[in-house]
Amino acid sequence: MTQGQGPILRVENICKMLGGKKILNSVSLSLNKGELKVLIGPSGAGKSTLLQCINFLIPPDRGQVWLEGTEVQHHRKRDLYALRQQIGMIFQDFNLFDHLNALENVSIALRKVKKMGRSAARERALAQLEQVGLGDKITLYPAELSGGQKQRVSIARALAMDPKIMLLDEPTSALDPELIGEVLSVIRDLARGGMTMILATHQIGFARTLADEVLFMEDGRIIEQGPPAELLAPNARTRSRDFCSKLDELYEENL
């Protein structure tokens, strides 16, 4: 490894104002290869904005991003497109391409961005869809898939690009409760397979078992961070712990 043991992703002092409001206030984080960091916090804390600043879908006002030790020059279009190919992103509401079936959803970026041939792209897409358990659904269009299936297609679509990092923005928040499991199990497999990930989620139980570190965000800052065993321990006197017990209560009420 040429980069030695340095972090694969380093984000420093990201600031972002949107509509006169400070959404991100000097946020920094770093991610080592194979790590899973979980981002929790109330709605409006800036979790989505942070994730979208990392691949410059939202250009930050200030701050730097380093990928494998190289600072990203996001003003250079070519660098920007190259960066984005290496960072897979999963969205809360899937964002599948509605005019393409599952197979084409996965293969289109391989063909148009990676310039793969039609049949090679098809094979790769097929393998990727089989990996997320959708080998029998490849000809279906987004409108014909359930929410959980859509999210699994979107994961396959991101994985097909061979990303070094995955950013998952509340991947189960738009799903019916009985469909959450199938998506979480795909994410669990990814984590076990050593994929480097940042996961924004409200699934605290899931976060607790898999996360290497929990980052708690509020008002545009990371206010607490640490291993879940410390931060979320039953007797821990942390903001994260408070937040999670509230979520737990809410969840129990719903059950």
Add this chain to the structure above:
Amino acid sequence: MDTAFYTDLLIPALNRGLIMSIKLIIPSGILGLMLGIVVGTLRTFGHPVLRKAANGYTAVFRGTPLVVQLFMLYFGLPNLGIYLDAYSAAVVGFILCSSAYHSEYIRGGLLSIKHGQVLAAQSMGFSTFKTMCHIIVPQAVRRALPGCGNEIIYLIKYSSLAYIITCIELTGEGKIIATRYFRFTEVFMVIGCYYLVLVTFVTAGLHKLEEKLQIPGFGTIG
């Protein structure tokens, strides 16, 4: 009934005119739609300067009568040293005018596509141009097709204005005969039937196209 008037005079003239009309409509329809897609996309997602230019273009061509546009192209441009024959001037005028209208339907289609798909495409390294070409426009066109079809049908009928700048098509041929023999009612009723048949065929064709482009989740055709 004076059948010779129809069989020897009117029908052959109208058939001649029909061919000219079709020669006007096909390139105007196809190129007008293509230019409309470009203009509509620029108006929605273009660079601010291009967006302004495209909006200005649409304002001018939707805001002035087509006759005026045709006169400018045919009689006005020679003042700038640009000479278009009547046919070319008519086709250019129709393309420019219909694309301005198409652009509005396309814009509506584009605005109906969820922005998340733009983000998803860009998150995989699609450039803005590729996002438009491969992801957004193919969906927007499907959404805009009924409206664009409407514009194409309308084009068929306003192609009759070509005769005003001496490009004698269906209406022009008919008008010459009607004036010479002073038989306006019959002649224009027959012309009306020609257009009706033409529009019926095109409507069926557009319906076929909509069926061919049909995708689950994009509305259904009965």
